[in-house]
Amino acid sequence: MDGSAALREALTHPESILQRTGEELGQLLAAAREAGMLGTLWHLAQIHDIDETIPEALARHLRGGFIRSEHNTEALRWELETLQNTLLNKLPAPIALKGSAYLLRQLPNAPGRISQDIDLMYPSSQVEAAEELLQFEGWTTTHHDDYDQRYYREWMHELPPLQHKVRGTTIDLHHNILPRTFKVRINPQRLWEHSLPAPLPWRYRLLCDEHMVLHCVCHLFSETDWARSIRDLYDIKVLIEHFQQTEGDGFIDRLIHEAEALGLSWILERALTLAASALHLALPERAWQPLKPHQPSAITRPLERSIYLHGINTHATDSPARDTFAQAALFVRGHYLKMPLPLLVKHLTHKALTKTPD
Amino acid sequence: MTLDDIPAEQLEVHLHRGDLVIQTGPFRARIRCRIPRVKADLKLMYGHFPCDISPSFADFDISLSKAPYLRRWYKPQVLFFADRQCIFKPLPLSQAFPMLEWGLNWCIANQTTHHLILHAASLERHGRSLIMPAPPGSGKSTLCAALSCRGWRLLSDETTLLELDAAKISGPARPISLKNESVQVIQEFSKDAVLTPPVHDTIKGSVAHMRPSRDSAQSAGVTASPGLVIFPRFQKGAPLQITPTPRSAVFAGLVRNAFNFTALGRTAFHRIADVVSQSEGYDIIYSDLDEVIAQIEELAHGW
Numbered sequence: 001m002d003g004s005a006a007l008r009e010a011l012t013h014p015e016s017i018l019q020r021t022g023e024e025l026g027q028l029l030a031a032a033r034e035a036g037m038l039g040t041l042w043h044l045a046q047i048h049d050i051d052e053t054i055p056e057a058l059a060r061h062l063r064g065g066f067i068r069s070e071h072n073t074e075a076l077r078w079e080l081e082t083l084q085n086t087l088l089n090k091l092p093a094p095i096a097l098k099g100s101a102y103l104l105r106q107l108p109n110a111p112g113r114i115s116q117d118i119d120l121m122y123p124s125s126q127v128e129a130a131e132e133l134l135q136f137e138g139w140t141t142t143h144h145d146d147y148d149q150r151y152y153r154e155w156m157h158e159l160p161p162l163q164h165k166v167r168g169t170t171i172d173l174h175h176n177i178l179p180r181t182f183k184v185r186i187n188p189q190r191l192w193e194h195s196l197p198a199p200l201p202w203r204y205r206l207l208c209d210e211h212m213v214l215h216c217v218c219h220l221f222s223e224t225d226w227a228r229s230i231r232d233l234y235d236i237k238v239l240i241e242h243f244q245q246t247e248g249d250g251f252i253d254r255l256i257h258e259a260e261a262l263g264l265s266w267i268l269e270r271a272l273t274l275a276a277s278a279l280h281l282a283l284p285e286r287a288w289q290p291l292k293p294h295q296p297s298a299i300t301r302p303l304e305r306s307i308y309l310h311g312i313n314t315h316a317t318d319s320p321a322r323d324t325f326a327q328a329a330l331f332v333r334g335h336y337l338k339m340p341l342p343l344l345v346k347h348l349t350h351k352a353l354t355k356t357p358d
Numbered sequence: 359m360t361l362d363d364i365p366a367e368q369l370e371v372h373l374h375r376g377d378l379v380i381q382t383g384p385f386r387a388r389i390r391c392r393i394p395r396v397k398a399d400l401k402l403m404y405g406h407f408p409c410d411i412s413p414s415f416a417d418f419d420i421s422l423s424k425a426p427y428l429r430r431w432y433k434p435q436v437l438f439f440a441d442r443q444c445i446f447k448p449l450p451l452s453q454a455f456p457m458l459e460w461g462l463n464w465c466i467a468n469q470t471t472h473h474l475i476l477h478a479a480s481l482e483r484h485g486r487s488l489i490m491p492a493p494p495g496s497g498k499s500t501l502c503a504a505l506s507c508r509g510w511r512l513l514s515d516e517t518t519l520l521e522l523d524a525a526k527i528s529g530p531a532r533p534i535s536l537k538n539e540s541v542q543v544i545q546e547f548s549k550d551a552v553l554t555p556p557v558h559d560t561i562k563g564s565v566a567h568m569r570p571s572r573d574s575a576q577s578a579g580v581t582a583s584p585g586l587v588i589f590p591r592f593q594k595g596a597p598l599q600i601t602p603t604p605r606s607a608v609f610a611g612l613v614r615n616a617f618n619f620t621a622l623g624r625t626a627f628h629r630i631a632d633v634v635s636q637s638e639g640y641d642i643i644y645s646d647l648d649e650v651i652a653q654i655e656e657l658a659h660g661w
């Protein structure tokens with residue numbers, strides 16, 4: 001079994017780690033390290049009570065990864081606390097997305113997880129005001145090239161990342177969850193209407209459960225770079241299972257309903273199928289029925305499904321050639337979805353002709 | 359089994375297949391390589407280290423290969439892969455062994471989370487450690503090589519490891535990297551020193567590696583308690599100068615040289631504080647190796 005498969009198994013059945021040979025444990029380590037999931041595996045080992053039985057050679061890496069994630073969480077919480085007391089409080093509370101949201105809600109995928117940056121969403125009428133306020137607090141823009149600025153401001157769903165000049169932390173200010181130029185356009189109004197305040201004393205809002213899952217789905221399936229995609233898929237699986245457990249099977253119906261309303265059913269269909277086959281996400285039989293019309297066409301279906309499956313592999317794999325092909329295909333697909341073809345050609349021509357500094 | 363126990367022709371087969379795992383202290387590295395010169399240097403430098411040729415666990419998965427296509431013939435180059443991903447820009451083929459060493463340092467600094475890693479040389483004597491954090495060019499590797507020639511057990515010349523749950527110090531005891539004049543200095547200092555043939559024109563100048571003693575290699579990973587923290591500085595012709603370093607400065611000096619201090623947060627803070635409270639710190643300016651070693655042994659007298 002290669003490292004990627006061992007990682008998928010470990011994420012669904014942590015006890016499977018105990019069945020691995022020494023060599024496989026090494027490959028599992030490489031895969032988990034690449035996916036940034038060492039801390040997550042340690043958390044799983046702890047709640048499944050196998051943290052004392054996992055071979056020490058691997059356990060120490062997982063433990064180290066978990067300590068690192070604990071510190072990351074602490075730093076993230078501190079930044080969020082600091083941010084809500086800055087000039088940003090001149091504006092209505094933003095929606096915290098991704099890692100910050102999982103932390104504020106204490107969702108089961110938060111322990112062990114490492115967040116690279118802070119994602120906040122404002123209505124598009126306020127997002128530049130938020131940027132300006134943050135500049136007074138020591139955050140500066142990162143893309144100084146005029147073209148890159150335009151790329152973000154005109155076409156994307158977020159502003160160029162802001163970086164704190166002392167701490168180096170980055171904030172992505174969003175006004176939507178998919179690029180303006182993406183194949184489907186999402187009405188952010190609906191996201192705001194369903195959003196909820198975060199538990200006190202936090203001054204943030206959170207997407208409703210269905211939208212939180214859909215954002216994660218969008219994030220993965222609009223990506224051009226599928227490195228570390230296994231983590232996004234794991235987030236999707238854990239969130240759905242958690243919401244199903246706490247809210248009952250009605251959750252999945254509401255999820256499908258919301259996907260329909262936002263025009264995301266076709267992406268949700270792919271995400272659920274992938275999570276079911278790669279990470280054993282269990283859904284009630286009736287959930288698949290309304291998604292059927294959104295399946296890829298019967299001719300391309302096997303190829304498309306196999307591309308996603310290979311796309312989530314790390315470099316610890318027994319099928320490097322197929323993975324490379326799949327990831328290249330996903331790269332092209334991601335770009336194709338991200339921008340209409342004429343704009344994409346223009347964008348790629350510009351990127352090819354301008355020299356990027358090393 | 360040590361690397362020396364594997365006959366040369368078999369070693370080649372294992373390196374090709376990628377089932378050779380070398381154990382350097384707490385780290386096991388799987389190495390895959392088809393470059394003959396690397397095999398020779400590997401055998402010379404790692405002969406005393408434990409290794410495995412049956413499929414087994416490895417912390418690092420490393421391979422070195424020649425750059426493909428035209429580069430096979432035109433100014434051949436070498437590429438370094440960790441976890442099957444290309445990490446650095448290619449280097450000239452002649453620098454393959456130094457690249458392997460630098461690559462292993464990169465793996466320790468970037469792929470381990472279960473130790474606090476200090477950019478420092480360290481050695482052990484009677485169960486206590488001497489840590490020498492210093493920027494490149496301060497002569498720490500030379501001093502480290504010289505001390506190891508005088509019977510100190512090498513812990514590391516670059517990556518000193520601190521356990522996360524106690525102030526215990528260890529190192530992978532891998533070959534010591536010597537640059538430029540240091541190569542000759544060490545050759546003259548000890549005729550028993552075994553060095554790789556120097557590689558010229560690298561980014562660090564001329565580089566040769568020195569083989570760790572049999573004891574250092576086989577005891578690699580055995581931890582030592584804190585003892586001395588010395589900030590050495592080589593200054594040509596200068597008289598030996600030793601000044602006690604205030605504890606706060608020792609603490610700051612260790613933090614500055616810790617690769618993963620920020621990532622490990624409070625754990626890192628407490629472990630460094632432990633080391634500082636159990637050590638004596640000195641700033642040393644030296645020009646003569648015999649003189650400075652005599653002085654260091656004086657400081658370590660009660661051990």
